[in-house]
Structure formats: structure tokens, C-alpha cells
Amino acid sequence: MQEEKALRGYENLTVPAITRVLVERVVRCPFSVAHDYAEEFLRDAEREVEVRVPLRDFVHSLPGQAHEPVKLVFALHPDDTETGRGHDAMMIEWRAGTRLFPDFHGTLRLRIASVETTRLTFEGAYRPPFGAPGVVFDAVIGHRIAEATMRDLIKRIGDALEARELAFETQMRRDAAAPEAPESPGG
Secondary structure, X not given: OHHHHHHOOOOOOOXXXXXXXXXXXXXXXXXXXXXXXXXXXXXXXXHOEEEEEEHHHOOOOXXXXXXXXXXXXXXXXXXXXXXXXXXXXXXXXXXXXXXXXXXXXXXXXXXEOOOOOEEEEEEEEEOXXXXXXXXXXXXXXXXXXXXXHHHHHHHHXXXXXXXXXXXXXXXXXXXXXXXXXXXXXXX
């Protein structure tokens, strides 16, 4: 009886739908430096980034992308999803400032895939806008837009990691191939 009284007034309350999305990519970049490179990319993205949706993901004959500037923020937090050695995960949020693109909350996790590669796992959630019609739109196409957007961002992050590692390796090869300067007399 007491419990029934406590619940009165909440009968018509509904929890808004939340859509979850997960994308992964393995990049040619050792785990030992991948985290630093990803943080650098996200710091740059905090200044200015656009969410991009490749249109070909929906209609194969359409070229180009739909894009919207967003405010992206990220923060490190301990990742306890796996036992053993502790890692930091990167919490990522973005807001487009328009109701057409929902606010997004996600986590980027980096894990060792092999000696030379790192697995990026990007999972997140958003609440489809516009209530019940938005939930229907999300079920039909919206979740595909969200997944394409996340794939695009993880691709950009992965490309940045690979480019940084390639630049480092190239410089290391140049340094190794360069003849050593002769020592000057007297030391």
C-alpha cells in the first residue's frame, strides 16, 4: 500500500528511447603511442570539428557528405571494462546546436591488437530527437546516420594515428640512414 502511494502520479511517465551504437577499427600504430596520438587528435577536435555523414551510405549514387559543425569535448577516465592492466578511456561528447543532430555521449577505448596495431572501439548513445516520430525515423534510418557518423570520426582518428606513426617511422629511418658527422679534433 505504501509503495502504491509512492508511485501515484508516475503512471504516464515514459523513459525516452536511447539508441546505442558501436564501431571498431584496427590501426597500424603501436598501443604504446596510440593513446597520446588520439588525445592530441581530440584536443585539436575540441577547437573545431564537423560531424560528417557520407551520403553514399544511404543512397549509393549520391556523392559528398552532409556535415554539421559540432562542439566536441573529451575527458579521460579510468576504464575498468577489462581486468588486468589499467587503461584510460576517452569520454567523448558532442552537441550540434541543432535539433536535427542529437547530442551524443560515447567512449573511445584503445586496446592492443598486435605488436604494431591498436584496436579502437568507439561506443556511444544518443536520444533520438522529436519524440515518437523521431524514434520511428531512428529505427528506419537515423541509427544508420549515427553509425556512419561514428565510422567517419573513428576513421579520422585512426588515420591521424597512422599518419603520426608513419611520420615517426620515416624520421627514424632518415636519422638511421644519415651519415654521422665526424668528431671534431679535441673532443
